[in-house]
Amino acid sequence: MSPPLGSAAVSQAADIRGQRTDGPRDGGVPTLLVASGRGGAGSSLLSALLAVSAAGDGQRVLLVDADDFVGPLALMLGAVPRACWADLRGGRATPADVATPVSATLTLVAGGAMRLADTGAATTINAVERKACMRRLGALTDGMDLMVIDCGARLDAVLSAVTPHRGERLVAVSAGTDPVGLAATYALCKAVRQRHRTLPVDVLVNRHEGSDAARCYDAIDAGARQFLGLTLRLAGAIPADPTLDAALRAGMPFPDAAAGSPAAIAAHDVVMRVLAARPSSRSGA
Incomplete structure (x- = not known):
């Protein structure tokens, strides 16, 4: 069992300066794939907090909303995108077209339905097309310090x-100590592990702190160790923030x-640990 959250030992567990030796060796901008095992865990809010806190610290951040149905991040950030990442399908848009500046240091790639689709054209996007569009977004990472992708549930x-690349990691969001929530987070880790065995996985506990967050992490980590042979890392805990x-x-x-809020401060701590672990070589560096 991990010691109580906040102790020196857990600080080491929460430190995500990746000591793995089995991952890809190529460089790349540090990338957080923020995802949850079930809806309502808060992946969009946490993605925005991680991105805004890093951008407010002067880091150049690319925030991607991977939802091709609703795409909540544009509304959340008050951005008015001309196009979304799905518009990259079939060459309707270029990567530059889908990049929406939010501030001097934060760029959003919006999600949601295609905006530039031809009349009568299919608006759904299949797995191959989705992957191709995401690959094209790599053109926007040159000069960026961090990429955050809200993958939702x-x-x-x-x-x-x-x-994959060496700076990439899955951030599995868990928002509760209830058995269903814990099982959903474990299932996410298992499904990703089956397809990408070298992708590092961190657990980010949402709406809990202290011993509650520690119990949440311990339960998921114990299952991953026993059944997957996977050691998880604790990215941190984001407290409930009614204000x-x-x-x-x-x-x-x-x-x-978000400025100065307890949730944003905790998110900033997570981001700083990620950036402290950035690969020694980067694409375009």
């Missing part, structure tokens, strides 16, 4: 976003609502 979104929730419900812009 869809396994196909995670699998299509995996490159942030109330500010967002009141319509306050996300960066203003």
Whole structure:
């Protein structure tokens, strides 16, 4: 069992400076694939917090909303994209077309339905097309310090976003200590592990802190060790933040609502550990 959250031992467990030796060796911009095992765990909110906190620290961040149905991040950030990543399908748009500046250091690639589709053209996108579109987004990472991809609760979104490269890792969001929530997070880790055995996996506990967060991580990690031969890392814990929730419900812009909030501070700590572990060689460096 891991010691209580907040102790020196857990600080080491939470430190994601990746000591794995079995992963890909090529460089690449540090990339967080933020995903959950079930809807409502908060992957979109956490993706936005991770991206905004890093961008506010002067890091150049590319935030990708991998949802091709709703695409909530544009609305959350108050961005008005001309096109979304699905518009890359069939060459309707270029990577530059789907990049929407949110601030001097934050760029959003919106999700949601295609905006540039021809009248009468199919609007659904299959797995092969999704993967091809995600690969084309790599053109936008030159000069970036961090890439955050909100994969939501869809396994196909995670699998299509995996490159893989040494700076890439899955961040499995768990939002509860209930058995169903824990099982859903474990199932996500298992499904990704079966297809990408070298992809590092971290657990990010949402809406819990202290001993509750430690129990959540311990339960998932124990299952992964026993049944998958996989050692998980604790990325951190994001506390419940009623003030942030109330500010967002009141319509306050996300960066203003998040500034200085307990949730944003915790997200910043997660990002700084990731950036401290960036690969020594980077594409385009």
